[in-house]
């Protein structure tokens with residue numbers, strides 16, 4: 516390295532996962548050259564890769580995230596669907612057992628989600644982002660340390676696969692290395708004060724397994740048994756996600772003291788002991804096609820980069836805000852953060868003083884909305900570690916619980932909750948007078964005695980040949 520003149524990037528993105536490639540998509544259209552430094556090889560097909568262990572678990576991409584990605588990279592939605600992903604309407608395409616009861620499915624579509632394997636989601640984004648003019652990928656490379664002073668980051672030292680190190684200067688460094696980011700210690704290496712951090716950890720473990728779907732997955736709903744934080748003891752829940760290739764991705768999750776294990780022999784038993792055995796009943800009708808994969812790295816961890824005064828450095832995605840995955844918000848918050856970065860870069864020069872702080876604040880906004888949804892529930896678990904709920908938090912959680920119960924039989928409320936859950940609206944939408952009134956009034960109909968299933972779904976449970984499912988099911992209600 517000694518004596519070699521430094522190379523230069525306008526923007527250096529550390530990490531070539533979803534956030535890294537979306538950050539590139541946010542800046543490249545402004546004519547800003549972007550270099551992405553990624554430790555692992557990135558395949559040009561939607562197959563598994565190193566550096567993305569969470570891809571072995573169910574990933575729902577809510578419409579708030581999908582729309583943000585589509586606006587950054589037009590045509591991605593079509594690419595996902597063309598490769599076998601499903602667009603599932605919400606609430607009618609979800610068989611969901613919330614803490615308030617079974618959701619009805621007779622309502623019209625309020626929002627949607629993209630249901631696909633995580634490798635497929637990332638592949639389409641990566642393919643489109645890397646094709647943009649000015650975007651270059653340095654794969655098999657990783658940052659060793661940051662360059663700069665106590666007030667400005669000016670680049671990074673990069674180590675290549677062959678062990679050589681390169682000094683690379685940049686106007687802006689974006690950290691997108693995910694949950695395990697070492698950015699706080701890299702910044703400390705420049706003498707930059709410690710980044711304030713908030714953690715709420717309900718100790719959630721995930722166990723996931725792929726199954727061969729016994730039916731055509733097109734038109735098939737998401738089956739979701741939600742965790743109920745109000746019950747005594749650990750919470751547990753699960754999801755069947757119909758993904759590409761005629762598969763079901765099944766994830767089970769439990770909080771500290773009630774976590775699922777990697778033992779294949781216990782997977783079905785755990786599913787059977789959820790608040791409803793519906794997932795196990797569907798799995799009884801088919802065969803697994805892979806091992807059980809477990810992860811315990813799920814704490815809500817927010818690094819408040821917006822509170823430090825450093826130019827030339829921004830963090831996006833899990834590196835800044837990692838969320839308990841059971842609410843499915845990580846990808847959507849990252850995508851909306853990238854969209855906010857694009858908007859800021861259209862009006863401000865990335866080299867201007869204070870750009871990084873303004874960008875970090877803009878990125879923090881959607882992440883903060885998802886954060887409030889997650890920690891509001893997680894802090895309520897008796898064995899959760901970290902920030903405890905305040906009186907205001909408890910009151911808000913009580914109100915949301917009331918809404919969740921009312922939502923089972925009131926479209927005004929289900930629509931408001933769906934908009935917030937999909938990150939299409941801020942939490943303030945839940946305080947709209949129309950929604951408040953509905954909450955005061957409470958449920959309009961008695962709770963359903965069981966899940967609202969279509970004849971095709973019931974046939975699978977009964978082990979009969981399934982009639983072809985309709986794209987928007989008209990389920991029979993069990994009221």
Ligand SMILES: Cc1cc2nc3c(=O)[nH]c(=O)nc-3n(C[C@H](O)[C@H](O)[C@H](O)COP(=O)(O)OP(=O)(O)OC[C@H]3O[C@@H](n4cnc5c(N)ncnc54)[C@H](O)[C@@H]3O)c2cc1C
Nearest residue numbers: 530532533534554566574575657693832833840843845846
């Ligand atoms: C079990 C589980 C289930 C989840 N379910 C959902 C869900 O349903 N919906 C949802 O929206 N989100 C979900 N998430 C969250 C989602 O996975 C993350 O929010 C998302 O991956 C964040 O993307 P990212 O690019 O910030 O980080 P990552 O996807 O982790 O990407 C980081 C990238 O940086 C690279 N990298 C890391 N370190 C270095 C380094 N030192 N140098 C160079 N490169 C490096 C990695 O190889 C990788 O490519 C889930 C997470 C988990 C763990």
